[in-house]
Amino acid sequence: MADIKNKELVIFDLDGTLTPSKSAISSKTAKLLARLLENNKIAIIGGGHFKQFQKQLLSKIKLKPEAAFNLFLFPANSTSFFRFKKDEWKKIYGFSLSEKEKRKIFSAFEKAFKENKYKKPKKVYGQVIEDRGSQITFSALGQKAPMLKKERWNKTQDIRPKLMRSLKKELPGFEVRSGGLTSIDVTGKGIDKAYGVKKIKEIFKIPISKMLFVGDALYPGGNDYAAKKTGIDCVKVSDPKDTERFIKKILKY
Numbered sequence: 001m002a003d004i005k006n007k008e009l010v011i012f013d014l015d016g017t018l019t020p021s022k023s024a025i026s027s028k029t030a031k032l033l034a035r036l037l038e039n040n041k042i043a044i045i046g047g048g049h050f051k052q053f054q055k056q057l058l059s060k061i062k063l064k065p066e067a068a069f070n071l072f073l074f075p076a077n078s079t080s081f082f083r084f085k086k087d088e089w090k091k092i093y094g095f096s097l098s099e100k101e102k103r104k105i106f107s108a109f110e111k112a113f114k115e116n117k118y119k120k121p122k123k124v125y126g127q128v129i130e131d132r133g134s135q136i137t138f139s140a141l142g143q144k145a146p147m148l149k150k151e152r153w154n155k156t157q158d159i160r161p162k163l164m165r166s167l168k169k170e171l172p173g174f175e176v177r178s179g180g181l182t183s184i185d186v187t188g189k190g191i192d193k194a195y196g197v198k199k200i201k202e203i204f205k206i207p208i209s210k211m212l213f214v215g216d217a218l219y220p221g222g223n224d225y226a227a228k229k230t231g232i233d234c235v236k237v238s239d240p241k242d243t244e245r246f247i248k249k250i251l252k253y
Contacts, residue, residue, distance in 0.1 A: 004250055008206050010036075011197065011232075013215035013224050014046030017243055019056050020147055021180035022048070022139075029240050030061040032247040037067040040250070041204070045074045045196045047179040047223070049132045050082055050091070058089070072204075077187055078196030079134030081203070092203075096133045097188065105136045105171065105186050112166035118159055125149075134191075138163075140182040154181040177223050185223070192226035208232050214246060 004010075012018050018033065019025045025033070036042065046053065053073050063071065068084040075082070080094035097105070109129055112118070120128060126144035130137045140157075141149055160178050167176045167186065175192055179185045193213075201208055214235045215224030228234060237243045 004212055006210065007212045007233075008210040009041040009043060009200065009204065009212075010250070011043045011045060011200065011211060011213045011227075012243070013193075013213075013217070014044055014048070014053070014056065015180045016216040016239065017214060017224075017237055018044065018240060020240060021150060021182075022052070022056070022143065022145075023147055024056050025060050026240060027060070029244050029247075030057075032244055032251070034061055034063055034067060035251060036247055037063060037070045041070050041072070043072040043074060043196075043200050045078055045193060047077055047135065047137065047183065047185045048075055050075045050080065050089075053082075054089075072200070074196050074199070076132050076135045077185065077191055077193070078199050079187065079191055081199070094134065095188075097136070101174075101188070102131060102136060105174065108167050108170035108186075109136075109138060109163075111170055112163045115166045116159060116162045118163065121153075134187065136186045137179070138184040138186075139180075145182065150181040158182075160184055177226075178221070179223050193224055194226040194229045197227055197230045197232055214243065216242075 015021045018029060053075050071084065073082040081092045082089050083092055106129065121141060125142035128139060128142055130143055140153055164176050164178065164184060171186065173189050175187045175189060177185055177192065197208060197213065208230050211232050212235060213227045213232045214237060216237050216239060217224040218228065218234055218236045219225060235246060237246055
C-alpha cells in the first residue's frame with residue numbers, strides 16, 4: 001500500500017472506484033467518504049457532467065459544511081471544476097468544445113459505426129451519444145442503462161476497441177478513451193486524468209508528491225492510466241467495495 005501519512009490530498013476516480021458505473025454511491029461508501037472528508041482534502045475526477053456527479057454522489061452523501069469545503073469535483077475529465085462556496089456548489093471554471101469540433105466528433109462516430117458495421121441495440125436507455133459540452137460520450141446502451149445489462153454487454157459485445165481505432169484515425173487532434181463498462185469519451189487533445197492531476201496541482205499549490213490517486217482502471221489503456229504519467233503515487237482498487245476497504249485503512253492513521 002502506498003505511503004499515505006504525508007499526503008495532503010487524495011484523488012478518487014468516480015465510476016468503478018467510488019460508485020458502480022453511472023450508478024449511485026452506496027450508503028456505506030458515502031458514510032466512509034463523509035468521515036474521510038472531515039479531516040482530508042479530496043478531489044474526484046469523472047467522465048460525467050456535473051449533473052451526473054449530483055445524481056451519483058452529492059444527493060447520496062450527507063456532509064457537514066466544513067467537510068463539504070474539503071471536497072473538489074472535476075467532471076468531464078477535469079474540463080470543469082466545482083467547489084462548495086457560501087452554502088452551494090459553484091463552477092470555478094469550465095471549458096467547452098467548439099461547435100465545429102463537436103460536428104467533427106459526431107461525424108467520426110458515424111464513420112466508425114459504418115466502418116465496423118456497428119448497429120445500435122434495439123433497446124437503449126437514454127442518449128447513446130451525449131454532448132457534455134467539453135466532452136462527447138458514446139454509451140452503447142444509453143446513459144441510463146441498468147448495471148446488469150451493461151455488464152453483460154461488456155462481457156459479450158464490447159466492440160469499443162474497434163470503434164476506438166477508427167475514431168483515433170479520424171480524430172488525431174483529440175483524446176479517445178474507454179470509460180466505464182460501455183462508454184467511449186472524446187475530449188480535446190491532452191485532456192485526461194494526467195491533465196486533471198496537473199490542474200489540481202496548479203489550483204491548490206500542492207506538489208504531486210503530496211497527492212495520492214485511487215482508481216480501478218490504472219492498467220494500460222484504462223481511463224485512469226494517464227494519471228501515472230504525472231508520477232503521482234497510485235492505489236489500484238478493483239471496485240467500490242475495495243475502495244471502502246482502502247478508505248478504512250486511511251481512517252486508521
